[in-house]
Amino acid sequence: MSAPKYWREMAQRYRFEAVKCKKCGRVLFPPRLVCPACKSREFENTRINDKGTIETYTIVRIPPSQFTDEAPYPVAIVNMGDNVRVLCQVADCEPEELKIGMPVRLEFRKIQQEGSSGILAYGYKCVPE
Amino acid sequence: MVGIVGYGAYIPRNRIKVEEIAKVWGADAPSYKRGLQLREKSVPSPDQDTITMSVEATKNALKRAEIDPQDIGAVYIGSESHPYAVKPSGTVLAEAIGATPDCHCADYEFACKAGSEGMFVAMSLVKAGEMKYALGIGADTSQGAPGDALEYSASAGAAAFIFGKENVLAECLYTHSWMTDTPDFWRREHQFYPSHGGRFTGEPAYFRTIMGCAKALLEKSKMKPEDFAYAVFHQPNGKFPMTVGKRIGFKTEQMEQGWLCPTLGNTYSGASPIGLTSILDVAKPGDLIFMVSYGSGAGSDGFIFKATDKLPGVQNKAVHTRAMLDSERRKYLDYGTYSKFRGKIKLRGE
Ligand SMILES: [Zn+2]
Numbered sequence: 001m002s003a004p005k006y007w008r009e010m011a012q013r014y015r016f017e018a019v020k021c022k023k024c025g026r027v028l029f030p031p032r033l034v035c036p037a038c039k040s041r042e043f044e045n046t047r048i049n050d051k052g053t054i055e056t057y058t059i060v061r062i063p064p065s066q067f068t069d070e071a072p073y074p075v076a077i078v079n080m081g082d083n084v085r086v087l088c089q090v091a092d093c094e095p096e097e098l099k100i101g102m103p104v105r106l107e108f109r110k111i112q113q114e115g116s117s118g119i120l121a122y123g124y125k126c127v128p129e
Numbered sequence: 130m131v132g133i134v135g136y137g138a139y140i141p142r143n144r145i146k147v148e149e150i151a152k153v154w155g156a157d158a159p160s161y162k163r164g165l166q167l168r169e170k171s172v173p174s175p176d177q178d179t180i181t182m183s184v185e186a187t188k189n190a191l192k193r194a195e196i197d198p199q200d201i202g203a204v205y206i207g208s209e210s211h212p213y214a215v216k217p218s219g220t221v222l223a224e225a226i227g228a229t230p231d232c233h234c235a236d237y238e239f240a241c242k243a244g245s246e247g248m249f250v251a252m253s254l255v256k257a258g259e260m261k262y263a264l265g266i267g268a269d270t271s272q273g274a275p276g277d278a279l280e281y282s283a284s285a286g287a288a289a290f291i292f293g294k295e296n297v298l299a300e301c302l303y304t305h306s307w308m309t310d311t312p313d314f315w316r317r318e319h320q321f322y323p324s325h326g327g328r329f330t331g332e333p334a335y336f337r338t339i340m341g342c343a344k345a346l347l348e349k350s351k352m353k354p355e356d357f358a359y360a361v362f363h364q365p366n367g368k369f370p371m372t373v374g375k376r377i378g379f380k381t382e383q384m385e386q387g388w389l390c391p392t393l394g395n396t397y398s399g400a401s402p403i404g405l406t407s408i409l410d411v412a413k414p415g416d417l418i419f420m421v422s423y424g425s426g427a428g429s430d431g432f433i434f435k436a437t438d439k440l441p442g443v444q445n446k447a448v449h450t451r452a453m454l455d456s457e458r459r460k461y462l463d464y465g466t467y468s469k470f471r472g473k474i475k476l477r478g479e
Pocket of ligand 1: 023024025026035036037039040
């Protein structure tokens with residue numbers, strides 16, 4: 001991950017900043033310019049909450065090179081409420097513990113590092129509640 | 130009134146037992162457990178470091194303080210395991226909690242007293258009226274060289290304290306700092322593991338410094354050990370804090386609540402600060418709390434806090450420190466997994 005790309009996405013990666021449509025109330029994460037429900041362009045800032053439930057998951061056994069020492073690791077789609085779903089790694093959880101509908105909480109973790117000299121990228125993973 | 134308006138801790142869920150480490154090095158586990166008064170220690174996951182644990186501890190502190198993070202005027206993380214050699218830890222934290230951009234930030238270092246240093250400066254800035262709130266954190270994911278005595282104790286954890294003047298949970302009545310140049314423990318640039326002076330780390334370093342600070346703090350406050358409900362000292366192992374506390378005049382009952390080392394290990398910059406969070410979890414209005422940290426090199430920061438009637442109302446707003454320490458989700462690692470988690474195994478091309 002390049003430093004500029006990482007930096008541009010910080011508000012979402014670090015603080016889960018989202019927007020709420022002023023017309024129809026739809027919450028969008030990540031934020032968009034136009035509301036897909038009502039086409040409005042007026043939003044107010046909001047934040048998605050830090051608790052959710054696992055909607056579905058998979059276990060990555062053949063990982064990309066920067067995740068070699070973490071495999072096997074689960075990746076889940078988590079329902080955060082307000083029609084918001086996030087895709088993230090599940091930490092502190094054995095693959096056999098995973099269940100659909102399992103309550104989870106978001107925790108701040110190191111997401112990846114660029115070799116031994118690049119930047120450290122931080123963000124959220126979910127952990128069993 | 131100036132003092133703590135929010136506090137929180139974070140302890141990772143992994144543990145390793147003294148037996149598991151001793152087995153690998155052919156050491157005698159019972160004598161280590163007796164000598165160090167330590168049974169197991171916390172271990173961070175590969176995706177956890179001083180920054181991530183500081184963020185989680187601060188989120189717990191914010192749950193109790195219920196303030197706007199934009200009002201935090203300073204962010205100080207004290208650690209000897211800042212993830213970057215060059216680039217601050219505090220900027221990531223401040224961004225993650227939403228305290229940027231109008232904020233003063235510095236990373237502190239002073240072996241194990243870096244955390245209390247951050248607390249001391251944060252408290253002083255609020256007292257001076259420079260800002261509404263300031264955040265001081267002690268966090269570490271320290272390592273001991275494989276097979277070294279330090280490997281049995283070096284663990285991971287964080288504690289965060291927000292200082293302010295309104296809705297104070299524990300008033301800071303007195304502080305005192307005491308330090309000399311004493312080379313008992315060090316790590317030179319580019320060295321992965323620290324070095325220490327063996328027995329020299331005890332009497333002339335740990336004991337002399339903590340007792341120097343504690344005596345000066347008692348004289349300054351005109352208080353006696355029996356006036357305090359709780360006392361907490363830096364805990365490099367389970368034995369030292371109890372010994373130093375008794376020498377000063379404290380009793381076991383005053384020290385047990387903040388004495389986490391037997392099952393937590395030595396969280397370095399987090400040690401006495403995490404002990405303090407455990408005390409704040411149960412303290413009652415009017416209780417006096419005595420805290421002295423210790424950092425090799427060597428120095429101590431001492432604090433006297435007095436719990437207010439606001440404290441009981443927020444104790445349950447975030448997870449208790451003992452609940453994290455004794456969590457049912459603790460995971461015990463074998464030495465192989467522990468070595469992998471702590472990056473002790475070097476892969477090809479690294
Ligand atoms: Zn809309």
